[in-house]
Amino acid sequence: MADEVVLLDFWASMFGMRVRIALAEKGIKYEYKEQDVFNKGPQLLQTNPIHKKVPVLIHNGKPVCESLIIIQYIDEVWKDKSPLLPSDPYQRAHAKFWADFVDKKVYQVSKRVWTSTKGEEREAAKKDYFETFKILEGELGDKPYFGGETFGFVDLSLIPFYSWFYAIETFGEFNLEAECPKIIAWAKRCLHKEIVAKTLQDEKKVYELVGQLRKLQGLE
Numbered sequence: 001m002a003d004e005v006v007l008l009d010f011w012a013s014m015f016g017m018r019v020r021i022a023l024a025e026k027g028i029k030y031e032y033k034e035q036d037v038f039n040k041g042p043q044l045l046q047t048n049p050i051h052k053k054v055p056v057l058i059h060n061g062k063p064v065c066e067s068l069i070i071i072q073y074i075d076e077v078w079k080d081k082s083p084l085l086p087s088d089p090y091q092r093a094h095a096k097f098w099a100d101f102v103d104k105k106v107y108q109v110s111k112r113v114w115t116s117t118k119g120e121e122r123e124a125a126k127k128d129y130f131e132t133f134k135i136l137e138g139e140l141g142d143k144p145y146f147g148g149e150t151f152g153f154v155d156l157s158l159i160p161f162y163s164w165f166y167a168i169e170t171f172g173e174f175n176l177e178a179e180c181p182k183i184i185a186w187a188k189r190c191l192h193k194e195i196v197a198k199t200l201q202d203e204k205k206v207y208e209l210v211g212q213l214r215k216l217q218g219l220e
Contacts, residue, residue, distance in 0.1 A: 005030035006058040008044050010037045012209050014107070015067035016055040017160035017199050022071045024195040025156075026078045068099055068157065085153045095147060098139060099157040105132045106161055113172040114210050115219060126172055133180040140182055144189055151193055159190045159200070166203035167210040 007023070007030050009016035023030055035044050035054050047056045047063035057064045057073070064073045075084040086092045109132045112125040136158070140146055146154035165187075169176055177184040191197045214220045 003028075004058075004060050006033060007031070008033050008035050008047065008054055008056040008058070010035050010054045012163070012201055012206050013037075013054050014160035014164060015053075017163065017201070018067045018156055019055045019057060019070050019074075020199045021156055021159070021195055022074050022084055024199060025082045025084065026074060027081060028074070028078060068096075068103060071153070071156065084156060086147060091147070095153040098136075098146060098154045101135075102154070102157045102161075106136075106158065110161065110164060110168055113168050114214065115217065116172075117219065122172065126174055129168070129172070130179045133176065133183050137180055137182045140186055145186070151190060151196075155186075155190055159187060159196055162187045162190070163201045163203055163206050164210070167207040170207060171210065171214070 005023070005028055007016070007019060009019070009032060011034060020032075033043070035041065037054060040052055044054065044056065045052055047058060048054075048065045051065060053065075055065075055067055055070060057070045059073075059077070064070050071084055085095055109125070109129045113122070113129050116122040116125040143149075145151050146158070165176055191200070211220070
């Protein structure tokens with residue numbers, strides 16, 4: 001029996017983009033189901049009743065939630081092609097630590113910038129944003145990718161945020177490349193991978209979405 005794989009997702013979700021890259025990297029065929037995250041449907045609510053968020057991977061009828069957990073699941077189930085995590089236990093733990101850092105810090109500091117108003121609040125948000133990416137630059141060092149010579153788990157966790165950089169920079173009124181050039185150089189390297197370039201969403205469309213979200217939250 002062939003595997004039945006369904007992905008419940010939202011086009012602009014950086015977490016969903018992670019899973020799409022992982023599935024493409026493994027060459028897994030799946031059915032993509034776009035979700036209305038502003039008016040959540042019954043399938044999403046039934047398959048992820050705790051967080052009620054995308055992405056959700058449904059494999060042979062069984063749902064798996066939370067993007068980093070989904071990626072690890074994909075790597076374990078389809079282990080015969082393109083490993084996403086290192087085989088060495090220490091390197092594996094190290095990659096999981098930094099992917100967790102991206103989950104806990106990058107999303108929050110990004111959201112703080114695009115939801116901030118002008119003045120002290122925005123300046124504080126920008127300061128945290130730059131500090132977070134400088135920490136990531138320190139971890140990247142002189143390596144082409146976070147895991148070394150090849151695109152890996154941490155790269156996969158972080159690169160979808162690149163689709164949101166333009167919106168965050170525009171609303172935050174700054175240039176990330178001026179502050180963190182290594183991060184932008186790393187992102188451009190990642191974009192040389194066809195799978196990554198095809199999966200990342202148009203930055204102008206994301207900018208329009210963020211503008212709509214700001215209006216919904218009364219920030220415009």
